[in-house]
Amino acid sequence: MFVSRPALKRYGVAAAVCCALALAGCHQRAPAEAPPRPVVAVAVHPDGAPPAESLPGDIEARYNTPLSFRVAGKIIERDVRLGDTIKAGQVLARLDPADLQKNLANAQAQLDSAQHRLVYAKQQLDRDSAQASEKLIAPAQLEQTQDAYASAAAQRDAAQAQVSLARNQLAYAALVADHAGVITAEQADTGQNVSAGQAVYALAWSGEVDVVCDAPESALGALRTGASAEVTLPALPGKQFTAHVREIAPAADPQSRTYRVKLTLAAPDAQVRLGMTAQIAFAGTRAQGNGHPFTLPVTSLFHSGSGPAVWVVRAGTDTLELRRVAVGRYDERTFSVTQGLQDGDRVVYQGVHTVSAGEHVRVVPPLHPEDFAS
Numbered sequence: 001m002f003v004s005r006p007a008l009k010r011y012g013v014a015a016a017v018c019c020a021l022a023l024a025g026c027h028q029r030a031p032a033e034a035p036p037r038p039v040v041a042v043a044v045h046p047d048g049a050p051p052a053e054s055l056p057g058d059i060e061a062r063y064n065t066p067l068s069f070r071v072a073g074k075i076i077e078r079d080v081r082l083g084d085t086i087k088a089g090q091v092l093a094r095l096d097p098a099d100l101q102k103n104l105a106n107a108q109a110q111l112d113s114a115q116h117r118l119v120y121a122k123q124q125l126d127r128d129s130a131q132a133s134e135k136l137i138a139p140a141q142l143e144q145t146q147d148a149y150a151s152a153a154a155q156r157d158a159a160q161a162q163v164s165l166a167r168n169q170l171a172y173a174a175l176v177a178d179h180a181g182v183i184t185a186e187q188a189d190t191g192q193n194v195s196a197g198q199a200v201y202a203l204a205w206s207g208e209v210d211v212v213c214d215a216p217e218s219a220l221g222a223l224r225t226g227a228s229a230e231v232t233l234p235a236l237p238g239k240q241f242t243a244h245v246r247e248i249a250p251a252a253d254p255q256s257r258t259y260r261v262k263l264t265l266a267a268p269d270a271q272v273r274l275g276m277t278a279q280i281a282f283a284g285t286r287a288q289g290n291g292h293p294f295t296l297p298v299t300s301l302f303h304s305g306s307g308p309a310v311w312v313v314r315a316g317t318d319t320l321e322l323r324r325v326a327v328g329r330y331d332e333r334t335f336s337v338t339q340g341l342q343d344g345d346r347v348v349y350q351g352v353h354t355v356s357a358g359e360h361v362r363v364v365p366p367l368h369p370e371d372f373a374s
Contacts, residue, residue, distance in 0.1 A: 036362040039320075040350040041313050045343055046292035047336075054281040055261075056330045057213030059233075059274055061204035062264065064184065069095060070172040072195045075188060080201070084183045093200055095173040104166040111159035114152070121145075121152035181205040182274065209268040211243050213280050214258035222282060223248060229263055230281045233272065234332045242266045243280070255306055279329060293328050293336040301335060302352045310337070311348035311355060313363055320348070320359045 073095030080092050128145040131137045185202035188194050211231055215223060223245060231241040243263035252259055263280065265272070302309045304324055312323045325340030341347070346363060348355065355361070 036318065036360045037355065038364045039311075039313070039348050039355060039361045040366050041311075041346045041348045041361075041363045042366065043344050043346050044294045044296065044341060047295050054279045054329055055213045055215055055219070057211050057231075057263075057278045057280050059272060059276040059278060060210050060212050061181065061184075061206075061274055062208040062210045063179075063205040065179075065203050065205070066187075066199035067092065067175060067177070067201040067203050068197050068199050069093075069175055069194060070196055071095070071100065071169050072193070073099070073173060074193050075190050075200070078190050080183055082183055082186050085206075086177050086181060086183065086203070088177055088180050090177050091174050092177055093175040095194075097170060097173045100166070100170040100173055104163070104170050107159070107162040107166040111156070111163050114156040114159040118149075118152040118156045121149040125149045175200060177203065179203065179205050184274070204274055209265045209272060209274075210246065211263045211265060211278050211280060213261050213263075213278075214253070214256060215248075215261045216258055217252070219282065220248075220259060223261060227282065231263070231265065232279045232281075233276050234279070235273075235276050236269070236271055239269065239271075241268070241272075277330075277332075279331075293338050294341050295334050295336055296347060297334055297349060298330075300347055300349045300352060308335075310341070311352055312341075313346040313348065313361060315346075318361055318363065320355055320357055320361055322357050 075093055076096050077094040078092070079094075080086055080090075086092065125145050125148075128137060128142045132139065132142040181203045183201050184204045186200075187202065188198065188200040194200065225245055225248060227245045229243050229245065231243045233239065233241075243265050245261060246264045247262040249260040296310065300310050302311060302322065304322055307324055308327050309322050309324045312321045313319070314321050323340050323345075325337045328336040328338040330336075349366060
């Protein structure tokens with residue numbers, strides 16, 4: 001096919017334009033690098049005081065029991081709510097008693113019938129005994145009469161037991177508190193069908209109060225049943241209580257690798273409430289770590305797996321590093337780090353859940369430093 005010279009010229013110009021556009025697309029500018037993320041970080045310094053030899057804990061009732069009905073049924077009434085203080089013998093809830101009342105009526109009818117049969121069997125036994133003494137009936141007939149009387153007496157006793165059982169079951173339609181205490185949980189509601197033994201409430205008994213804590217392996221050597229400890233409560237400043245170790249768990253928790261320790265307060269104050277946090281100082285224990293602790297705000301606390309950690313800004317590179325730390329104690333707004341930090345480390349105080357390891361950041365000071373003072 002013959003192509004004219006002007007056409008070839010036009011084709012050449014179009015090809016040159018396409019090549020220029022392709023080369024321009026291959027040399028596009030790379031996207032600009034994201035600016036460093038601003039983070040609130042503060043250089044930390046040791047407190048200048050030895051680590052507190054104490055463990056965090058909380059206040060619990062010594063006995064906590066679930067309350068349940070002893071028979072199945074439908075809840076038609078609940079008389080107490082979460083947090084109510086109750087007395088021993090107080091009715092807490094009721095089941096629909098209709099079926100239980102019918103069971104009692106049926107058992108009572110069975111007892112009436114058995115009593116009538118027993119009366120008839122006794123009359124027959126008296127007649128046959130008199131006739132047998134006169135040799136008017138055969139001895140075998142008297143034996144049959146005696147057997148019928150014994151059977152009627154046994155049926156009467158069984159019917160009486162059924163009446164007693166039905167009467168007890170009717171009484172079980174009312175859930176009655178065995179001990180005084182505080183309702184700590186509601187696990188069933190009005191109108192719900194419950195089975196026998198299904199928990200309806202949880203009751204924390206009044207009386208003895210426990211302080212529960214988790215002790216590390218390093219503290220076990222100084223702990224023994226009956227050992228004394230001093231307990232302070234952040235909610236009750238200025239007050240100190242004496243407690244005695246009542247129970248030490250025989251095995252460590254599989255997750256935290258700590259041992260559950262229960263102590264009984266010797267003389268609990270009326271202001272001591274269930275669920276309060278506590279600091280427990282054991283005689284002879286040593287806090288982990290040899291240096292002075294660093295007090296940090298709780299807003300800087302992070303978790304690496306199951307252990308505590310903080311974000312540290314590396315010097316020179318301004319990148320983030322997740323550093324595992326050992327915590328000596330927890331307070332209301334702060335916690336004490338006994339291992340893992342050095343003097344002058346820059347610790348992220350805010351936004352610890354929005355950053356990632358190796359991220360390039362720009363350190364900014366807090367707007368209100370007094371909010372992070374210990």
